[in-house]
Amino acid sequence: MNQTVEARRVEERVALTALFFGFLKVSLLGFGGGLVWARRIVVDQQRWLNDHEFAEILTLCQFMPGPNIVGITLCSGSKLRGPLGAVSAVAGFILIPWTVGLAFGSLCLQYAHLPILQNILGGLSSAAAGLMIATGIRLLMPQRSRQTALLFAALAFTGMVVAKLPLLVVLFGLAPVSIAIAGIASPRVR
């Protein structure tokens, strides 16, 4: 499944600077949800990882504490170039955007109450929400042939949105069942 990506990785290693600037871009573009941009840049544009590998990293990061997007950055960097890759990617993600954001944000804090700013922010967040939903649907596409996968994606969605359960309850409640069914359903498990 991962052979194409694996083969490409052997012949040309991703440069550390490419990781730095790639995740700098993810960070700078990541209004209201870095995940949208992380997937677009890592999977669609740079083809560093495929959708399966990206979903795997996302899964691992969701089960860990802390800012998931930083985890995705770190794991992608680590997968492509080891410890140095992890440091380059995280530095790219944080260093410049943090500095600029702190300066710009301190300035903005003085104007946070203006109505026009509120309206712009409102429009931005509506669009951002749509992009987030679309990214989830994109990630689901490689799984669409597995009915149980679709079922558990729907259950997780329902648990959060309809039943309004806490995230931890949804994750640790559904995970054992989903894993068990994946184990039964896949005949090739040795």
Added chain:
Amino acid sequence: MKDPTASLVLAAHLALLSSISFGGFPTVLPDVRSLVTANGWATDQEFANFFAISQIVPGPNMILMMSFVGLKVGGIPGAITSAFATFGPPCLMYYTSYRLWDRFRDRAWQQMVRRGLAPLTIGLVIAGGYVMARAADTSWQRALVTAVAVGLLLATRLSPLWILLAGGVLGGLGLLTPWE
């Protein structure tokens, strides 16, 4: 106000909270808020503003938000220690667990776990987007923006930046405000 001990107390709390923030840093925001207001480091209104601004500035939102708190408590050094306290401990945990995960890559149980967990994760992403939409879409015009954004990202190769920009411009022109 610029008290170095306060910065360290804040950093220690943030380091602890970031280590237990399963499901992302927003889950521990209520704890940070009570810490900050109880110590008189910032008012409720200031805290809300830190949140709003960190959401519109691109980049690492939660790290930035904690840095605004740190800036208020201890100036630039306070901002830097807060940032490190927010992303340092989780980074160490991400790194260690990813190495462990990678080491057992070919085991059958791991493939099973992967196949079982991936759909849950994806369902949560879509749920996250839906919850954001419910909060943001205070008018049918805004709900329309969300729906169009979904369609455009799925059906075209248009950059998400244009979609966001369009949402911001429509909002700035006052076209998305609820009609009375």
